Amino acid sequence: MVVFRALGWLFLALAVAVIVHDLLTWWSQGSYPFSTLGSLWAHLDPASLGNTQTSARRHLSGILWTWMMRPLLTVPAVPAFLVLGLVLVWIGRRDTGRGEPGFLMGSRPRRRRGGLS
Numbered sequence: 677m678v679v680f681r682a683l684g685w686l687f688l689a690l691a692v693a694v695i696v697h698d699l700l701t702w703w704s705q706g707s708y709p710f711s712t713l714g715s716l717w718a719h720l721d722p723a724s725l726g727n728t729q730t731s732a733r734r735h736l737s738g739i740l741w742t743w744m745m746r747p748l749l750t751v752p753a754v755p756a757f758l759v760l761g762l763v764l765v766w767i768g769r770r771d772t773g774r775g776e777p778g779f780l781m782g783s784r785p786r787r788r789r790g791g792l793s
Contacts, residue, residue: 680768687761694753713756714749
């Protein structure tokens with residue numbers, strides 16, 4: 677569960693980073709670009725994007741690339757990272773049946789005072 681929460685927070689941080697990148701690009705160029713998953717991938721490592729496309733067309737099928745990967749790469753990055761991050765944080769939530777320990781209450785259950793009952 678900790679892994680899901682960590683990945684969720686990582687994707688939420690990526691969403692914030694993409695928002696900052698897009699806002700800085702808008703400020704410097706004057707037009708707001710909506711970064712897509714494909715444009716981020718091409719910006720980070722263009723060679724691996726080309727190699728993945730070539731491998732998918734050669735070994736799997738051209739239809740797989742055309743009908744599955746290409747639409748996936750045109751998805752805007754901010755909503756994709758936000759949704760994926762929130763889902764992973766939700767999957768990894770702690771649900772122990774009792775309330776979360778607060779700062780003042782501590783993590784131990786309350787101690788009973790008095791005699792043995």
